[in-house]
Amino acid sequence: MPFDDPSFPVAPPASSRLWTSGTTGGVAVVVMLVIAAARPDIAAWLVGGASIVALVTWLGSRNPQTAGQTSVADTPTSVGRVEDGRLLDAVFEALDDPVLIISGGEADDIAGRRIVLANSAARDLLRVPREGMLLVSAMRDPNVLEAIDEALFGGISRTIDYAAGGSRTRHWKAWVRPLPSPDGSPLALLGLRDETDVRRMELMRVDFLANASHELRTPLASLSGFIETLKGHAREDPAARDRFLDIMAAQAERMSRLVADLLSLSRIELNEHIPPSGRVDLGAAAADVADALSVLSEDKGVAIHLVAADEARITGDRDEILQVIQNLTDNAIKYSTTGSIVEIGLEPDLDAERVTASRMPGATRLSLLTPDREVGVRYAAISVRDHGPGMAREHLPRLTERFYRVEGQKSGERAGTGLGLAIVKHIVNRHRGGLIVESAPGEGALFTAYFPLLLERRAS
Numbered sequence: 001m002p003f004d005d006p007s008f009p010v011a012p013p014a015s016s017r018l019w020t021s022g023t024t025g026g027v028a029v030v031v032m033l034v035i036a037a038a039r040p041d042i043a044a045w046l047v048g049g050a051s052i053v054a055l056v057t058w059l060g061s062r063n064p065q066t067a068g069q070t071s072v073a074d075t076p077t078s079v080g081r082v083e084d085g086r087l088l089d090a091v092f093e094a095l096d097d098p099v100l101i102i103s104g105g106e107a108d109d110i111a112g113r114r115i116v117l118a119n120s121a122a123r124d125l126l127r128v129p130r131e132g133m134l135l136v137s138a139m140r141d142p143n144v145l146e147a148i149d150e151a152l153f154g155g156i157s158r159t160i161d162y163a164a165g166g167s168r169t170r171h172w173k174a175w176v177r178p179l180p181s182p183d184g185s186p187l188a189l190l191g192l193r194d195e196t197d198v199r200r201m202e203l204m205r206v207d208f209l210a211n212a213s214h215e216l217r218t219p220l221a222s223l224s225g226f227i228e229t230l231k232g233h234a235r236e237d238p239a240a241r242d243r244f245l246d247i248m249a250a251q252a253e254r255m256s257r258l259v260a261d262l263l264s265l266s267r268i269e270l271n272e273h274i275p276p277s278g279r280v281d282l283g284a285a286a287a288d289v290a291d292a293l294s295v296l297s298e299d300k301g302v303a304i305h306l307v308a309a310d311e312a313r314i315t316g317d318r319d320e321i322l323q324v325i326q327n328l329t330d331n332a333i334k335y336s337t338t339g340s341i342v343e344i345g346l347e348p349d350l351d352a353e354r355v356t357a358s359r360m361p362g363a364t365r366l367s368l369l370t371p372d373r374e375v376g377v378r379y380a381a382i383s384v385r386d387h388g389p390g391m392a393r394e395h396l397p398r399l400t401e402r403f404y405r406v407e408g409q410k411s412g413e414r415a416g417t418g419l420g421l422a423i424v425k426h427i428v429n430r431h432r433g434g435l436i437v438e439s440a441p442g443e444g445a446l447f448t449a450y451f452p453l454l455l456e457r458r459a460s
Helices: 024-038 042-047 051-060 080-093 120-126 143-156 196-231 240-269 282-292 293-298 318-334 393-398 420-432 455-459
Strands: 097-101 113-119 158-164 169-180 189-195 280-281 303-307 313-315 341-350 364-370 379-386 432-441 445-453
Touching: 024 364, 097 120, 113 120, 143 169, 143 189, 158 364, 169 341, 196 240, 240 393, 280 282, 282 293, 282 303, 282 318, 282 341, 282 379, 293 318, 313 445, 318 341, 318 379, 318 420, 318 445, 364 393, 364 420, 393 445, 420 432
Parallel strands: 303 341
Antiparallel strands: 097 113, 097 189, 158 169, 169 189, 280 313, 341 379, 364 432, 379 445, 432 445
């Protein structure tokens, strides 16, 4: 039966206060309106003819003014109507999207906006009770609050974008609809739909195309130029041909590394909001990286010193943790001078104050990534230091930007892609950790990545 049918009783008698009493019957009317707005397909299935009429009839029979009188609620068929109310409430609670019903109060009194009902998803997201809480205590985005006021007092429906702040931003589509109420007081329905993955995929696509086209343009132009030269006057010059082919091979290798890093960064960004579930020993991971890069360091004439400590187990993705340590160590080797040392250190159990303390006296220190702090959390830190040219203060904030390079620094024949530290930052963020850089011109640089310890290690 459609809601606009004149014969359809959309509310219990005005004298009934059951819709705010928290009882099953009162919840049913409001929940039916919610489901009709949020999921018309489910609402149509639930109505199924006259069942909603029976439900509202049952609500009317529960009017306190008629208590003690014979009513349909006293008949055996009322059991089914009670079950209808419970079913509607169960459907409201089972909705995947956060949904809230909001009452208005006075138009000029923002403190009068209260949460009448919040489903399970909304309670988990906003940390609110099922009913009765002030709206501004849970939702402070001015655009969403404005849309709610327009629905409450202007009867206007709106859909807007809403971004939840924090170190891991989530994007929501907030839709607000006015609701009729049994006693005529203003009511509005607020729903939130998580579009974080959709936004991430779109940004990943746009960034990949922009970055790939920008960074691949130079090596492709170089390859095209050498190919034209080899097809022309260098065709019969063996020495020039060999030299040009070596350069072309180097450019092709650089493009291959660039594409691999872009794909790796895009994949990490896509999964950044999904916490890892594996277990990793940071000490063993650092030892594996030192062994893997030993050939590269020997070719450069740089020694790797690994300062091992007790095992430090964290929750993490082992491949990604290896990539963090390898990228930091690879950078340290590139910018080190022949005969110098790259130091890899592990601190297995630190509190929040000690993990952020300076490890390089006299150097400029900057936090490139700071996690959300939790009381009692302890950390394991891995640090990588080189003794190369170092960096001035103004360069430090931009080190994790894509393709950013410190002007005037040379990294040897095997130039990087400019994505290594961006990858490190996103991996560390996914692991709920932090990243710190300390550096001074002529003194080298020290990078520290730290991660929360496993729960059982914290308790020991």
